[in-house]
Amino acid sequence: KNEVEQSPQNLTAQEGEFITINCSYSVGISALHWLQQHPGGGIVSLFMLSSGKKKHGRLIATINIQEKHSSLHITASHPRDSAVYICAVRKRDGDKIIFGKGTRLHILP
Amino acid sequence: DTGVSQNPRHKITKRGQNVTFRCDPISEHNRLYWYRQTLGQGPEFLTYFQNEAQLEKSRLLSDRFSAERPKGSFSTLEIQRTEQGDSAMYLCASTSGLATFTDTQYFGPGTRLTVL
Numbered sequence: 001k002n003e004v005e006q007s008p009q010n011l012t013a014q015e016g017e018f019i020t021i022n023c024s025y026s027v028g029i030s031a032l033h034w035l036q037q038h039p040g041g042g043i044v045s046l047f048m049l050s051s052g053k054k055k056h057g058r059l060i061a062t063i064n065i066q067e068k069h070s071s072l073h074i075t076a077s078h079p080r081d082s083a084v085y086i087c088a089v090r091k092r093d094g095d096k097i098i099f100g101k102g103t104r105l106h107i108l109p
Numbered sequence: 110d111t112g113v114s115q116n117p118r119h120k121i122t123k124r125g126q127n128v129t130f131r132c133d134p135i136s137e138h139n140r141l142y143w144y145r146q147t148l149g150q151g152p153e154f155l156t157y158f159q160n161e162a163q164l165e166k167s168r169l170l171s172d173r174f175s176a177e178r179p180k181g182s183f184s185t186l187e188i189q190r191t192e193q194g195d196s197a198m199y200l201c202a203s204t205s206g207l208a209t210f211t212d213t214q215y216f217g218p219g220t221r222l223t224v225l
Contacts, residue, residue, distance in 0.1 A: 004151075033213075033214070035216075042216070042218050042219075043152075043200065043202075043216035043219075044216070045213045045214055045215065045216070048213055086151050086152070088151070088152075096154050096157075096165060096167075097142070097154055097214070098154070099144075099151035099152045099153065099154075100151050101149070101150055101151045102150075102151050
């Protein structure tokens with residue numbers, strides 16, 4: 001079983017829909033990252049969370065440390081949000097980061 | 110452009126050849142990470158440096174792989190005797206590493222390796 005699991009693997013939605021991507025992990029962590037990867041490989045860091053909730057524009061990220069679960073929400077989704085969204089955790093017992101396999105999001109106009 | 114840069118962006122090589130990739134981190138970032146990403150998968154950790162010291166290596170990093178960061182600035186990743194299974198995107202990231210719980214990793218554009 002992977003230490004970081006994301007769901008869904010693929011998600012197609014209409015422009016304007018509210019999007020939720022989930023991440024569950026099974027190890028003790030010091031931080032969780034949400035990353036966005038565009039076609040061609042470029043990766044952008046969206047959020048770094050250790051507790052609670054963060055908001056940036058139309059993006060909201062939450063984390064529940066007790067349940068070992070995080071969600072990334074996109075409000076009023078737009079075709080330019082189409083990308084792969086990756087959850088990554090920094091293990092508490094070192095500096096290594098473990099990545100999920102990513103969620104491929106496609107927003108239709 | 111003050112972001113992380115990687116060269117080359119694409120490399121096609123024949124099986125058995127050696128290849129070397131370069132990563133230039135954001136200036137003054139003291140931590141540098143190498144990752145490998147195969148198609149349809151998330152990135153996998155390979156190794157990381159704190160300044161010039163290589164602090165951790167993944168078991169994915171076989172003896173054909175070697176990474177250096179001689180002056181604590183740019184880093185190179187060399188693959189010897191390449192195999193078709195080495196075909197992947199090789200990503201580099203850097204952080205300031207000043208506060209472990211709050212640092213953000215800044216990724217380069219990656220080097221896509223194709224081994225024929």
